[in-house]
Amino acid sequence: MKGKNVLTVLLLVFVIASLGYVAFGELGSRASAPAPEKTSAPAAPAKPAALAATVAPVRAAAPTPVTAAVTQEPKTPAPLPERAPEAAKGAKAEAPAAGKHFVAYYLHGKARCVSCTTIEELTKNALDTHFADAQKSGLLEVRIINVETLENRHYIQDYQITNQSVILSEVQNGKEVRWKNLKQVWRLLRDEKAFDDYIRTETDAFLKGDEAGSVKR
């Protein structure tokens, strides 16, 4: 009987501690997060039709307020867009502000699965193998980002993602001008060779300015 009571108390403590961890984690990151990024105006107009067709067909019928916000075009030259802060930071750190550079994102959540870590690994391998020079020169930057943290959640709306994704982004003068979701990574993850070819050809074409399948800002 005593053992049963001890087990009950232990499990209840575990449940309460877990829920407390979730609640306080959320409150803590809210408190430490920067000002909401969604309020800032984007630097360039988006193309909802292209976005809906390329990224999420489910959004084709009527853009949500978030998409509508992205389509607003500022009348005056916009400052560095807060909607792509990582890209902006990357531009500052590794490329001249006036220049053009590219960012390859792997966006994931806190819970990782075997498929998720495989996609991350294969993507990094392909980029390190075929684009080592571009990375050294600062032309291409690889970023692995946990979009579950509050400060990174804007990526979910920025790139309209519903799961772990590989995104290519072009940044000019500190502003993101276009991006592309490499959606075939989930289909190809069990075929290393095909996956490697896919990342190589897509990244190569994107770096050369091929706009097929890209969404312009």
Add this chain to the structure above:
Amino acid sequence: MSALWFGVATAFWLGLLTAVSPCPLATNIAAVSFLARRVAHPRQVFLAGILYTLGRVLTYVVLGVLLATSVLSAPGVSAVLQFTVSKLLGPILVLVGMILLGLLSLPSFGGGTSEALTRRAEDMGLFGALLLGVMFSLAFCPVSAALFFGSLLPLAVNAGSGLLLPAVYGVATGLPVLVFALLIAFGVKSLSGIFGRITQIELWARRITGGIFIGVGLYKTLQDIFGLFV
């Protein structure tokens, strides 16, 4: 017409892939044990299996319709389900496991005979299967999110079927669990007939179910909340 049949077949296949993928395996094991715990009553197991599947169908249909008509935004819904709802699943499973093991008891409201209470508990058991179907299908993990949001939804939108394809997908996600529950229930029933110890077997089935729920709940909590078992 053939395009629609192709869509239906694909939705069914995607549902099966979701059900057997390693990611939701833990919850599927919990679901099987929950349905099969009343091994002495194969009819109830069958009914609970159907209600569990119906719970899944209901969830995917509601999500499918709301997303296909753009009432909700797919990225927003996916984020909430993956980052918030799935986190609650672990602690909830631990609590349900504790109830099944008798470590916690549900409060009873009002009087009533023991017979009425038993009937109510039975009703809760069947309703619980429906609830479990809804809860498990709402707790998206990366793989199921990729299959539902990345493959099924675009398919449903293109086919103009926000209702039928998610429903077929839902049936397929519940099918393996239903089949396993029936096999276990009828298998144990025939075994118990030999040994004539059905009550004892059911008592142990209930304990095993409680243990599995607590185990799966602890695993999901450590994985989804504390980020272990990468």
